[in-house]
Amino acid sequence: MNPYVVPGLTAVVLMTVGIGAYGLRFARTTSDFLVASRSVSPAWNAAAISGEYLSAASFLGVAGLILRYGVDVLWYPVGFAAGYLALLLFVAAPLRRSGAFTLPDFCELRLGSRPLRRLASIFVVFIGCLYLVPQLQGAGLTFTTVTGGSYVWGALLVGVVVTANVALGGMRAITFVQAFQYWLKLTALAVPVIFLVLHWQSAGRPPVTPPDGATFPAATTVVIQQDAEVGGEAVQAGQELQFAAGDPVPRVSTVDATFGPDWLLPGGDTGLFATYSLILATFLGTMGLPHVLVRFYTNPDGAAARRTTLVVLALVGLFYLLPTLYGVLGRIYTPQLLMTGRTDAVVLLLPEAALGGGQLGRLLGALVTAGALAAFLSTSSGLLTSVAGVVFTDVLPPGRSGSVGGFRLATVLGAIVPVTFSLYVSNMDVSRVVGLAFAVAASSFCPLLVLGIWWRRLTDLGAAAGILVGGGAAMVSVLIPVLGPPLHGWPAEVIGQPAAWTVPLAFLVMVAGSLLTGRRVPADVGATMLRLHAPESLLRLAAGSGDRRRAR
């Protein structure tokens, strides 16, 4: 085992707890805990949002998908970044001006409906858990890959550190922690990739897709994960196959991956429907992720929210330049992952595989592992804060809400379900589940936010119907492959990437439902629209002049 990994991981955990404790000295009131007293500057806030957003799916999953499928899956990082553009164009400034802290708050402010608020709370908790479970799982799998320890301990370790940090420091501390973790994640991918590319150059630029198919760069032992066929011969799970340097990489029948030069070209196995569905889910889903929206309340005003989002777009785009290189270089140096199917591990394994087991390879290997841990910690902290925020305000009895102790109780309650769940499900695919969380968010909260902000005639019943039908259809599509029988052909494609039909469905139902219940348009919609769209400086003046008139 790499001797630098344990010190590296310990350093990340200690720094996370340390910065959290440092922040605790400033966190005195409930308002500090929830919204950092709205005193966070755009640069800090943007780094924190980016740090929170770049999860295991971005840090490990994107490179793994590229290693496996090639250019077609570049739509994942592009969509993950483009989601912030949609957020900027349609949501950022008005949402901040609405004064809503969570999505349920927005429902109540805009439509004044308690039942709608409760429905939104259910979706926030569902999306939060759907997103939290794969983070903890990724932590467990990384722990197993790197240290050889047990999956359960990895998942539990991250779960406990995150719960303690959120419960003790709240959001103010989290802002500093998240900002630190963005830069750690960027460094952890950028520094090794410089050495990797230099190494590739000095080795005479070996081709990524050799004409005769991929070959092993060094003698390799591959442990087969599932019973399968390799080159026409049956192999069992656990069987070890030996390959010498220069041997061609055989195809394993149970592992889905693209071989040969097709890998370089678009339009492989993924159809146009699946591609567009993925683009739609990521483009519109980002604005519906609960842990992203909570952050906007920490901006001082709407204009700052806009500028923060632009910086986030730049920071996230900068980060996504890197995983592609890992996926491409993994094709040369870690082809055995195409046989085991554990392509998510490419980022963790590549430095040592390419640079050898010397000091440099080990140090860089420890660095990417520390970055991966930062990815799990930051995303799960953000998710837990938002889930706890909803539990705190909407689930706990009124006597408990409003106190710091109540928020801590809500955090522990919010953590129990996903942590327990993650201990029992270890075989779900990390990137896929995260993609489905985007689909559910895009089919429920995206129409609610976009129509709520830009369309006066939205009603509470219309909004509830749209969320139930669109979000419900996406939820069912998520659960069918997990619980139901395996599907084939077009039903599999339509259920596997549901956003292309559930998002239009949600918009349609929401608009139709609102038009049918036109009498329920809130009476104060004009005042709400003014508050959402007018610059704050003007409103303060307007409120002042209005008061003076009434006083006269």
Next chain:
Amino acid sequence: MPADDDPRKRRTRVVLGEAAARRRPADRAHADLAEQTPVGEALVKGLVRAQLALALRLALVVVTSLGALPLLFAAAPGVGRAKVLGVHLPWVLLGVLSFPFLVGVGWAYVRWAERNEQDFSAVIRRPEQ
């Protein structure tokens, strides 16, 4: 305006001359906003429409450029095989150029959206003729 006949008003103009002079002519528009008169409603509707049109236009730019790429690659496979500096074109477009493009669109939006708001504020603050 009736406020000109109010003696207390005249006193504040002496004490806080600049602030009072800047604010007073805008009283009517501010009050329109705060009290939801038809004029205020129309002003806000105009702002919302301008911001929405801007957002939709820029979204359309992204949809017709980035969003058309999968169709383009499917319809004209030759484009997918073209090479730029030894790298296949789709890798360059998606893996590298898409990110600065998105940031550029976002930057343009922030600029124009702030200008829309300034225009709106200027209408509200404009001295009445």
